Amino acid sequence: MLSEIIVTVNGVPVTVPSGATVTTAVLLAGKACRTSVSGEPRGPLCGMGICFECRVAINGKPHCQSCQTLCEQGMEVRTDE
Amino acid sequence: MSREVRQRFDVLVVGGGPAGVAAAVRAAEAGVRVGVVDDNVNLGGQIWRGGPEHEKETSAAGWISRLRASGATILCGLRIFHQPEAGVLLAEGHDDLHVLSYTKLVLATGARERFLPFPGWTLPNVTGVGGLQAMVKSGLPIRGKRVVIAGTGPLLLAVAAYLREHGAEIPIICEQASWSSLARFGVALFGQPGKIAQGLQLKRQLAGIKFSANSWPLAVHGKAAVEAVVIFRRGQTEAIACDYLACGFHLVPNIELPLLLGCQIQRGYVRVDDYQRTTVQEILCAGEPTGIGGVELSLAEGQIAGLVASGQMTEAKKLFGARNRARYFARSLDRAFRLRSELRRLPSPDTIVCRCEDIRYSRLSRHTSWRSAKLHTRCGMGPCQGRVCGTSTEFLFKWNPDSVRPPILPVRVESLAAMSSELDLECSGVSGGHK
Numbered sequence: 001m002l003s004e005i006i007v008t009v010n011g012v013p014v015t016v017p018s019g020a021t022v023t024t025a026v027l028l029a030g031k032a033c034r035t036s037v038s039g040e041p042r043g044p045l046c047g048m049g050i051c052f053e054c055r056v057a058i059n060g061k062p063h064c065q066s067c068q069t070l071c072e073q074g075m076e077v078r079t080d081e
Numbered sequence: 082m083s084r085e086v087r088q089r090f091d092v093l094v095v096g097g098g099p100a101g102v103a104a105a106v107r108a109a110e111a112g113v114r115v116g117v118v119d120d121n122v123n124l125g126g127q128i129w130r131g132g133p134e135h136e137k138e139t140s141a142a143g144w145i146s147r148l149r150a151s152g153a154t155i156l157c158g159l160r161i162f163h164q165p166e167a168g169v170l171l172a173e174g175h176d177d178l179h180v181l182s183y184t185k186l187v188l189a190t191g192a193r194e195r196f197l198p199f200p201g202w203t204l205p206n207v208t209g210v211g212g213l214q215a216m217v218k219s220g221l222p223i224r225g226k227r228v229v230i231a232g233t234g235p236l237l238l239a240v241a242a243y244l245r246e247h248g249a250e251i252p253i254i255c256e257q258a259s260w261s262s263l264a265r266f267g268v269a270l271f272g273q274p275g276k277i278a279q280g281l282q283l284k285r286q287l288a289g290i291k292f293s294a295n296s297w298p299l300a301v302h303g304k305a306a307v308e309a310v311v312i313f314r315r316g317q318t319e320a321i322a323c324d325y326l327a328c329g330f331h332l333v334p335n336i337e338l339p340l341l342l343g344c345q346i347q348r349g350y351v352r353v354d355d356y357q358r359t360t361v362q363e364i365l366c367a368g369e370p371t372g373i374g375g376v377e378l379s380l381a382e383g384q385i386a387g388l389v390a391s392g393q394m395t396e397a398k399k400l401f402g403a404r405n406r407a408r409y410f411a412r413s414l415d416r417a418f419r420l421r422s423e424l425r426r427l428p429s430p431d432t433i434v435c436r437c438e439d440i441r442y443s444r445l446s447r448h449t450s451w452r453s454a455k456l457h458t459r460c461g462m463g464p465c466q467g468r469v470c471g472t473s474t475e476f477l478f479k480w481n482p483d484s485v486r487p488p489i490l491p492v493r494v495e496s497l498a499a500m501s502s503e504l505d506l507e508c509s510g511v512s513g514g515h516k
């Protein structure tokens with residue numbers, strides 16, 4: 001098993017430990033996860049799949065719960081869509 | 082169209098936390114066909130979350146390896162969202178749909194944190210207490226970060242100890258409960274030798290951290306994320322600079338699935354008899370949905386449910402004593418960490434209460450019921466389906482929660498197609514943006 005994984009967040013590479021969730025990658029990149037309907041930046045709240053504040057686009061698929069998804073090598077994460 | 086998988090079990094367990102794992106172990110060891118479903122990538126629920134490297138906790142490692150050896154089918158990453166007919170549940174995986182049939186069903190769906198709104202609480206880096214712990218367990222580096230911990234409940238202390246062990250600096254823990262109710266909680270613990278040991282161990286781990294009772298957050302300041310939190314303490318306000326505010330107000334049970342299946346709810350919890358049987362035949366319930374009581378209670382109830390579901394009534398009876406002692410602890414928790422009414426006045430008129438739809442306090446306070454607020458403002462109609470704002474408005478406005486409609490969580494369009502056609506899609510959460 002690889003001990004480190006590289007993903008991109010909005011095109012910028014981020015290195016995370018294996019077993020890290022996509023939320024971790026987004027926070028390490030210094031980004032908010034999503035923009036709310038009135039334009040506020042939002043980050044993860046519950047960390048357990050309840051609140052849906054951690055939604056991001058993963059490999060082109062929108063609205064994925066980043067706290068429920070593990071990072072995989074080469075994954076493309078976007079918070080700006 | 083997604084792939085469809087069909088499976089049949091004598092005993093199906095929903096929830097892979099301590100309660101669900103214990104239920105599955107006791108049933109599977111009796112030789113019946115058992116399946117255990119959890120929506121997380123790993124088994125373990127809230128307390129044992131985080132995969133093999135976090136299973137060093139002895140009871141977790143013991144129970145989980147016993148489950149792996151028991152022959153039970155482990156189905157992780159699946160979320161139960163609907164019951165199309167009696168004895169059948171639908172679950173959604175990453176790219177497939179599972180049709181799971183059962184003879185007996187054990188619901189062990191656990192609990193979530195209660196969040197309350199106050200100015201600035203929607204800023205990034207304001208997280209739940211268990212929420213931040215979960216993020217650190219899944220790789221978020223916390224070393225050197227300043228984390229204010231606020232809210233109520235024993236989780237505040239457990240998480241403070243955990244975060245400090247991982248290098249965080251904890252300037253203060255703000256507990257809204259009064260010293261006198263905390264003292265009563267302390268007294269109630271004397272019936273619980275295990276808890277006392279845990280308490281003492283925590284005390285050592287927490288040495289030197291400032292702990293304030295009668296204290297709560299008033300507002301969060303920051304531009305793109307938290308920069309400081311203003312707290313109320315000793316009758317005064319105080320601003321504390323920090324990188325994170327971890328804030329949660331004890332736990333609320335996940336009763337959406339039991340409600341959907343028609344189980345009777347009594348004072349907010351699933352009603353069960355001594356054998357953990359709900360009011361619906363063939364359905365049992367164990368762990369947090371029957372009362373918030375911690376891991377010992379979940380393990381005792383889970384075992385009883387698993388034994389009863391596999392017909393071992395005499396064995397089940399032997400655990401009643403342990404279960405009832407743990408329940409005593411549960412009741413003392415409820416009393417000690419009851420929310421004070423001042424917390425109802427925390428939101429200002431423009432504080433967002435429903436984070437999915439950005440509905441502000443002033444728009445909600447005009448309504449007299451959850452149903453009316455939902456219909457007129459879309460509060461609770463977003464993807465969380467009221468799991469966050471429904472529990473806060475229940476406290477803020479004393480509103481009663483609505484009935485539950487399928488799907489109990491937002492699902493993909495293909496999964497919806499598998500549901501009954503009479504379904505009222507407008508109320509299903511689909512319009513609020515599915516995942």
Ligand SMILES: Cc1cc2nc3c(=O)[nH]c(=O)nc-3n(C[C@H](O)[C@H](O)[C@H](O)COP(=O)(O)OP(=O)(O)OC[C@H]3O[C@@H](n4cnc5c(N)ncnc54)[C@H](O)[C@@H]3O)c2cc1C
Pocket residue numbers: 048095096097098099100101118119120121125126127128129159160161162189190191192193194210211212214215236239240332335338367368369370374375376379
């Ligand atoms: C965020 C959080 C952190 C906590 N941290 C601690 C701690 O550090 N120490 C401590 O002593 N206690 C902690 N607790 C308390 C803890 O909940 C209990 O001690 C114990 O884990 C309860 O076990 P359980 O099996 O009843 O529920 P849980 O552990 O909550 O397990 C329930 C499981 O069911 C799953 N589930 C629910 N609905 C569905 C569905 N529809 N489909 C599929 N799966 C579903 C959930 O995702 C979860 O994995 C925490 C609680 C929370 C909410």
Ligand code: FES
Pocket residue numbers: 044045046047048049050051052053054055065066067068
């Ligand atoms: S942080 Fe709440 S769902 Fe991911």
